[in-house]
Amino acid sequence: MSSQTCLLLILAILTNLSASVTAQNYGCFGGNYTANGTYSTNLISLISSLAPNITDNAYYNATSGQAPDQVYASALCRTDFQLEECRSCLRGAIAPLLQSLCPNRRQGIFFRQACTLRYSDEPISGGAGAQSYSVRSRGVQNLSSPEQFNQQLRVLLRELRAQAAAGGPLMKIAAGNGTAPDFQTMFAMMQCVPDLSAAGCADCLIRSEQMICCDNRSRIVVYMPGCYLEYTIYPFYNISRIEQVRAMIAAPLSPPVQAPVTRSSPGNDDGNSTRTVIIILVPIVASLLIAACVGTYASKRLKKKTEHITLQRLDEEEYVSAEESLIFDFEELLTATNNFSDSHKIGQGGFGAVYKGKLRKGQQIAVKRLSRNSEQGELEFKNEVVLMVKLQHKNLVRLLGFSLRGPERLLVYEFVHNGSLDCSVFDPMKRLAINWDVRYTIIKGIAKGLVYLHEDSRLRVIHRDLKASNVLLDEDNNPKISDFGMARLFTQDETRANTRRIVGTYGYMAPEYARNGHFSMKSDVFSFGVxxxxxxxxxxxxSFKNVENGENVEYMLSFAWRNWRAGTAKKMIDPALMSASASRNDMLRCIHIGLLCVQENAKVRPTMASVVVMLNSLSSTFPVPLQPGFFVPSSNDEIRATEFSRNEATISDLYPR
Structure with missing residues (x-):
């Protein structure tokens, strides 16, 4: 996928894409067929062939079998989606449509954002059949000037309808924008199945327009078997992709340029051949250059018109839920932070600074100001908004919204009063006030937050940059994991991935990630152990030092494991906690768990769900930790595989409560 396409896919519909659907996004018709019968066999075979056979014009229809078990099927994708995204959408639609939505029904249709999948026991070419069936979804945001908006919208839709209907036998689509009231811009797209006639396409789109008449919503989508219509006040389509496909389709249809016939004199054959090649190539090259320039210009124009950032759906089933309240006024944030003055700065990260602010209503906020002209900062911004809108947990920091102006990218969070964990637990004075009970609560809260990210949320998220400075403490010292700019989203059946771009903080990175770019949930487990x-x-x-004599000794994991094997793990405990003898068992249990988490072999590290169980266990038998990642032996230390320390006993045996 191209970087431009990725940008448009990331930048599609955050603020008003949450929709209330007035009808189901599928329809079932006709009678029933017999499971495992001839019709069922023909249907499965045919519908499975749609995705591999669909091409860049985003439409394919076919038939299979003989009456009365003959099956017709068609697939239509939004042309502005890449071909593989189209095919992925179709493949993902088959099982829901046949198994749960329309089981054993002889006719069915399923509308998704990227594609429409349809089958029937009757001909469906040109959108025939079930024309009266439609699906309409509406945005949650009301228009401020509905009469003026609808008047201008009708003008825009009329123009796009004419363009789409005249599109030809291979692609009928049109997208564009127009001026809306209150200094807004409206964006709209119309598409018909290509084998509809021009009149049939126009008729289908007119009926779609009638379904949005007099509605006061800022976004509406209408799906019909033969056409699709959508409008909103935010850009949502990839005009560059549309122009690219249009150019690919138009090129083969262009009539060949005939070279003029001339009489050649002896010895002039080479000159005439060269002239003929030039005559043929120049128009072709010129056409390609014009198409490329049009696509580039349209893309840049669309980008300039995008003042509000929008985000594409994270999956094809549900929309990112984000109300208009997520958008903050830039001037208000400027005032709240005293023009981002140094006196309001409360932190500095790799991608920008964080400022404390206070809104007019008195609410305290934290504003992350992404560094200007930073590609990484831009990627972090998109990533964090996508994830934080969907993730809600008491141990995750809450995103309140965002704001954009020109190159400025601002993220607005709840203000967490006690700052980051590193400022408390690493400060020689402040950590005296962080007793063991508080630290134990912090450890368990971080673990619960990671379990939510890895297993309990509807998304599977790998944080990839878990560290003390990315854990915030509220007024009750409850931990909140923050900074999801580096995070990666996994599907529910994914467990690991590779990357060529290593991001994160050395010292917290798992060895397999730092060395080879392999990351998984076990990468976060390693960071948690550290x-x-x-x-x-x-x-x-x-900056670890020997807590007994204050000398710089070795990497902290090496020191911890060496002392664990020697039975002197208590040397790892902060002297400020040594008076809490009643909690010594919990401290040693946590050291044991930490060493299990930082083992070099990712496969033997526990999951975060297991870690939570161990943290709350009083008598569980834990495995013996193996050598941690990045272990550095000292000159007088001999490591033998068969050598185990006295800590080989279980925690419950070694430290009875």
Whole structure:
């Protein structure tokens, strides 16, 4: 997928894409067929062939079998989606349509954002049959000047309808924008199945327009068997992709240029051949250049008109839920942070600074100002908005909204009063006030937040940059995981992935990720283990010192494991906690768990769900931790595979309560 397409897919419909559907997005008609019968066999075979056979013009129809078991099927995708996205949408629609939506029904249709899948026991070419069936979804935002908006919308739709109907036998689609009231821009797209006649396409689109008459919503989508219509006040289509497909379709249809017939004199054959080649190539090259320029210009124009960022659906089934309240006024944030003054700065990260602010209503906020002209900062912004809109948990920091103006990218969060964990637990004075009960609560809260990300949310998210500075503490010292700019979204059946771009913080990175770019949920487990050992020791792993004599010794994981094997794990405990003898068992349990999490072999690390169980267990038998990642032996240390420390006993046996 091209970077431009990725940008448009990321930048599609955050603020008003949450819709209330007035009808189901599928329809079932006709009688029933017998499971495993001839019609069923023909249907499965035919419908499975649609995705592989559909091409860039985004439409394919076919038939299979003989009456009375003959099956007709068609697939229509939005042309502005890439071909593989179209095919993926179709493949994903088959099982829901046949198994749960229209089981054993002889006719069915399923509308998704990227594609429409349809089958029938009657001919459906040109959108025939079930023409009266339609689906309409409406945005949640009301228009401020509906009469003026609808008047201008009718003008825009009339123009686009004419363009779409005149599109030809291979592609009938039109997209464009127009001026809306209150200094807004309206965007609209219309598409028909290509084998509809021009009159049939226009008729279908007119009936679609009638379904949106006099509605006061800022976004409406209408799906019909033969056509599709959508309008909104935010850009949602990839005009560059549409122009690209249009150019590909138009090129083969262009009549060949005939070279003029001339009489050649002896010795002039080479000159005439060269002239003929030039005559043929120049128009073709010129056409390609014009098409490329049109696509580039349209893309840039669309980008300039995009003042509000929008985000594409994370999947093809549901929309990102985001109300208009997510958009903050830039001037208000400027005032709230005293023009981003240094006196309001409360943090500085790799992608920008964080400022404390106060809104006019008195609400305290934290504003992350992404660095200008930073590609990584732009990617982080999109990523964080996508994820934080969907993720809600008491141990995750809450995103309140965002704001854009020109190159400015602002993320607005709830203000977390006690700042980041590193400022409390690594500070020689502040950590005296963070007793063991508080630290234990912090450890368990972080673990619960990771379990939510890995297993309990509707998304599977790998954070990839878990560290003390990315954990915030509220007024009750409850932890909240923050900074999802590096996070990666997995499908529910994915467990690991690779990347060529290593991001994160050294010292917290799992060895398989830092060395080879392999990351998984176990990468976050490793980072959590480092964080646990930091919380217990009160020191950063990057500046670890021997707590007994204050000397720089070795990497913290090496020190922890060496002392665990020697039975002297208590050397890892912060001296400020040593008086809490009643909690020593919990501290040693956490050291044990931390070492299990940082084992070099990712396969033997526990899952975060197992970690939560261990943290709340009083008598569980835990595995013996193996060598941690990045272990650095000292000169007088001999490591033998068969050597185990006295800590080989279970926690419940070694430290009875």
């Amino acid at each position: 964080l646990v050992l930091e919380i217990i020791s009160g020191q950063s792993n990057n």
